[in-house]
Amino acid sequence: MGEPADLVALSGGHTVGRARCDFFRDRMRRQDDTFSRKLAVNCSKDPNRLQNLDVITPDAFDNAYYIALTNNQGVFTSDMALIKDRTTAPIVRQFAKDKAAFFTQFVKSMVKLSKVQRPGGNVGEIRRSCFRTNGQNLVDAVAGDEEGFAASA
Template identity: 40%
Template sequence: MLGGPHYDVYLGRRDGRVSTASAVEGNLPRPTMPMSQIIQIFASRGFSAEEMVALSGAHTIGFSHCSEIFNRTSFGSSSSSSDSDLPNYNPRFAQALQRACGDFRKDPTLSVFNDVMTPNKFDNAYFQNLPKGLGVLRSDHGLYNDPRTRPFVEKFATDQNAFFDAFAKAMQKLSLVGVKTGRRGEIRRRCDQIN
């Protein structure tokens, strides 16, 4: 509906019977993690750096809560530190983010679009934004600043078809991670509770 690629979704995936917040820590990437840690999380599930960058392209739609940006980010700072993941925001963009998120401590629901240029269109503009300092999250900047992921950001920024193809294949692969078979898991009668 938003213009993204078509890919087949495999049927028959079962739901787990246990869901705990403690199981998430270290298994899902956080936007504040250094790129090396994010790459490792994906690699531990069998994903290459290119596949991880392609999946990050989902940030072409959606939004991020201001608390994820401001609690851990210094705006307008150059990445002169040894940490290549530190954001290097476009100064005007940083000011706009500060204005948009000014009251986030009073209103934790405040958020901003991940792709400020085409927020309601699934395209490769997200990747085109990153070299310009228009990434919202630390992890967005990390994709462009890290030499292991930058070539894929540049590739997807110039070739939307390559991004769509890589995204579709990586989404199919992601849907197969941790598939439960046999007696493991269940097909729920109601999706919001175990049987």
């Protein structure tokens, strides 16, 4: 499989973890379905509140994130895009049905990602802060408050 499979499999990282409510304000405002209203209820009190990214099994690394997508229950616009797009939707449905297929592709795509070379970035480096390469020391100096996010992601 090619790049669309990489995109779908890597987004499967959202099978675990949580997001701060203000990351998906757009989705709550634009859509009026039951799921979006549920998100809005969780988030109405405080924009810093957390929302599970995989609404079925939030703490298990499995394929339930894709099952949720087939039920239109993706939290981010980028999650929902995977089930709305004609190229990626069949891959989402395949991973929803076949956990082993997701695991196999996730391994391949993570290894491929680790080999991506970009200006200013080392190949395969593990970032101290998720938001910038380790080479960008100047900004690292003021990024102490992001360490917690990097460690949890």
